[in-house]
Amino acid sequence: MNFDQDLKDKILEVKSGDVILWDSAMRAKKGVIGTPKHDMLLNALHHAARAGREQNTGVAKELLEKAELMEEPAFLMALEAILNVLPAPALVSSSSGPLAGAAADCDALEKLRKLAFAKEVPQPKQLGLL
Template sequence: MTAAKEMLEGVGLHQDPSFLMALEAVLEVLPPSRSFTGFDPVEAAAPAASDFEVLEGLRRLCFGDEVDEPKQLSMLHEEAAQ
């Protein structure tokens, strides 16, 4: 993740509003992985769930202040709390 952060900073994407909006949008449509839901996604969605896991890790590491947690994760947290 550190290498990804350095690469994004090197090309200036870490401050690009279009990139940050795209990251936020992608995290809302990709299915969350097992590490966030507690269950495996259907087989066809597994690659996309892996992408979600990596991008959410990147968001937390690099963009936690600029990009909000995906709403689908917030809903999972709320559901688990009930």
């Protein structure tokens, strides 16, 4: 994987030497969110997060059903992993900026986990600490 070719300006940007990962809304705004498929699970996670943020959790679940990801082991592992690294909304003090967007994705994906994957994907560890 080539950083400049495969990642930069697709899922992240570099500002003043810092790498800033984009949330679902930023990737959609930039037109680089891709399609929710098996080969790029971050796209599927971002599509689900965006649907949950902008519409509702049921729409996010339907999106994953159409993409045939509901029982995909790799997707379930990716969902668990991303929920354990995204900042919990309660820990983010600002309502704008990269952390706020990531926290909003976390909130949408946690609601999706509770609705559709509560048995398969455990609660994120950081939420248990709050």
